[in-house]
Amino acid sequence: MKIVALAGGVGGAKLAHGLAQILPPEDLTVIVNTGDDFEHLGMYICPDLDTVCYTLAGLANPETGWGRVNETWNTIANIEKLGGPNWFRLGDQDIATHLERTRRMKAGKSLSEITKDFCTAWGIKQTVLPMSDSPVRTIVDTDEGELAFQEYFVHRHCEPRVKGFRFDGIDVAESTVGAKEAIESAEAIVICPSNPWVSVDPILRVIKKINKPVIAVSPIIGGQTVKGPAAKMYTELGIEPSALAVAEHYRNLLIGFVLDTVDMQLSDKIKTRTLVTNTFMNTFEDRARLAADVLNFIGSL
Amino acid sequence: MKIVALAGGVGGAKLAHGLAQILPPEDLTVIVNTGDDFEHLGMYICPDLDTVCYTLAGLANPETGWGRVNETWNTIANIEKLGGPNWFRLGDQDIATHLERTRRMKAGKSLSEITKDFCTAWGIKQTVLPMSDSPVRTIVDTDEGELAFQEYFVHRHCEPRVKGFRFDGIDVAESTVGAKEAIESAEAIVICPSNPWVSVDPILRVIKKINKPVIAVSPIIGGQTVKGPAAKMYTELGIEPSALAVAEHYRNLLIGFVLDTVDMQLSDKIKTRTLVTNTFMNTFEDRARLAADVLNFIGSL
Numbered sequence: 001m002k003i004v005a006l007a008g009g010v011g012g013a014k015l016a017h018g019l020a021q022i023l024p025p026e027d028l029t030v031i032v033n034t035g036d037d038f039e040h041l042g043m044y045i046c047p048d049l050d051t052v053c054y055t056l057a058g059l060a061n062p063e064t065g066w067g068r069v070n071e072t073w074n075t076i077a078n079i080e081k082l083g084g085p086n087w088f089r090l091g092d093q094d095i096a097t098h099l100e101r102t103r104r105m106k107a108g109k110s111l112s113e114i115t116k117d118f119c120t121a122w123g124i125k126q127t128v129l130p131m132s133d134s135p136v137r138t139i140v141d142t143d144e145g146e147l148a149f150q151e152y153f154v155h156r157h158c159e160p161r162v163k164g165f166r167f168d169g170i171d172v173a174e175s176t177v178g179a180k181e182a183i184e185s186a187e188a189i190v191i192c193p194s195n196p197w198v199s200v201d202p203i204l205r206v207i208k209k210i211n212k213p214v215i216a217v218s219p220i221i222g223g224q225t226v227k228g229p230a231a232k233m234y235t236e237l238g239i240e241p242s243a244l245a246v247a248e249h250y251r252n253l254l255i256g257f258v259l260d261t262v263d264m265q266l267s268d269k270i271k272t273r274t275l276v277t278n279t280f281m282n283t284f285e286d287r288a289r290l291a292a293d294v295l296n297f298i299g300s301l
Numbered sequence: 302m303k304i305v306a307l308a309g310g311v312g313g314a315k316l317a318h319g320l321a322q323i324l325p326p327e328d329l330t331v332i333v334n335t336g337d338d339f340e341h342l343g344m345y346i347c348p349d350l351d352t353v354c355y356t357l358a359g360l361a362n363p364e365t366g367w368g369r370v371n372e373t374w375n376t377i378a379n380i381e382k383l384g385g386p387n388w389f390r391l392g393d394q395d396i397a398t399h400l401e402r403t404r405r406m407k408a409g410k411s412l413s414e415i416t417k418d419f420c421t422a423w424g425i426k427q428t429v430l431p432m433s434d435s436p437v438r439t440i441v442d443t444d445e446g447e448l449a450f451q452e453y454f455v456h457r458h459c460e461p462r463v464k465g466f467r468f469d470g471i472d473v474a475e476s477t478v479g480a481k482e483a484i485e486s487a488e489a490i491v492i493c494p495s496n497p498w499v500s501v502d503p504i505l506r507v508i509k510k511i512n513k514p515v516i517a518v519s520p521i522i523g524g525q526t527v528k529g530p531a532a533k534m535y536t537e538l539g540i541e542p543s544a545l546a547v548a549e550h551y552r553n554l555l556i557g558f559v560l561d562t563v564d565m566q567l568s569d570k571i572k573t574r575t576l577v578t579n580t581f582m583n584t585f586e587d588r589a590r591l592a593a594d595v596l597n598f599i600g601s602l
Binding site for chain 2: 041042043071072074075076077078079081082083084085091092093095096097099100102103106117118121122
């Protein structure tokens, strides 16, 4: 079964890794949000793309979900000593990714070409694609004014109250050729448990039209997120954070929705077929189990 | 005694460190070659300036003379895994210097302002100045064509035969304000045992006129250099490499010349006052001893 997964950072990467444990590599394409990419210390940084790649390659830090395992922090510690910006935690191994990507982009390579080469170097057999080779920049409108995404997310710890989102460049951004082809040949599209507002919406807006069955996995469990500000965003936007709210978010797209057992009572209110299962992914086995549940669910629809 | 030292990389840094061990900090200014600065992996790298600063700060690797002590190499190892350029060995701590410097330059700070701030952060009390805030780029003309300095020096291991040198930008490069003032108030200028062709000549050309007593320390000992290609360059340019050749190189400038005891027999042929002493600097004590010899020699002239 050929599957396209749409993913943001940590949560999306985990389910993508689960799918990768089950599907033959040629049957899985992961299209990743690039709206929170940014330039920092002269480097072009793609947090979600790197989280997905590191996770698929077995290079991710299992504690944090982001960054590299067995990482060292000598560069950032020395930048800090020089009085430079230290709010974005860059590990020494991770910096190699950003420096080499930036070098190649300046040499005229596209982000998708670079990602393909990096996946090969890291031994990733699945296809990982940025949602677009054109820059899209998520801007968070808050009670303190507009903030670039990483400024809001990392520097300000998601503290300012959210009023809305804007995706600079999204109207002219085309999805990558690979993404179009992967969707064309996919049997289903899986929206991973990523932030609907800032991880999935940009991907959906770039892809524009999906003529394939779409199922989504709720990133909200018992009104909360495992990681990240999705629940806080729903609240600040005046919507009660819940799996139901997520299902409503994607309502015109879905043929199926996956929610956690703790939210079982919401299942009846959701206007599409649902699968109620354990959606927590603490271990590698949890990821594979949820992926298997999702694939079986797709098979049943 | 207020001293201005002109220095390139390793050899120059060692004597500067010797002088720093003896002189009150406010009496020593080191003007450093920036002709071998270059951009690599998007970073603005100043090899000589960093070597001088790391050495004065006690942060230099005592084995290599360049780079940082207790360095780790995780970034470059990962750049290598990605198929990126690995010929210029960048340590993780060292990369912090380049990233933060590049960030500040892009924010409009001058190289001398940045160097001053970095010296403060590293606890360096002496004044270290780039020779200029304008870019000067040493180009080595070789039997394989023109090569940017680091391409010749590090990437090609000084293998191509040298035919000459060119310093892009030198005609418009002004010496820094601090450098002019330091020379104005100095009692003497010490040309450190650095490469006359590619480390000292660019500094002298930027400074243009020196109305102060100048003494030089030979970087060539027994026809060889302790480090670097100076002797090889002399040979390839048709000049026998020797302390005498170095003295001739600077002939119109000098009121004194310091050469090693192994070259004692050359002393009579040198057309300026000479000091014959042990110029090897293996230990920190050697550096201080040579610096003391040089200062006493200046006092005697």
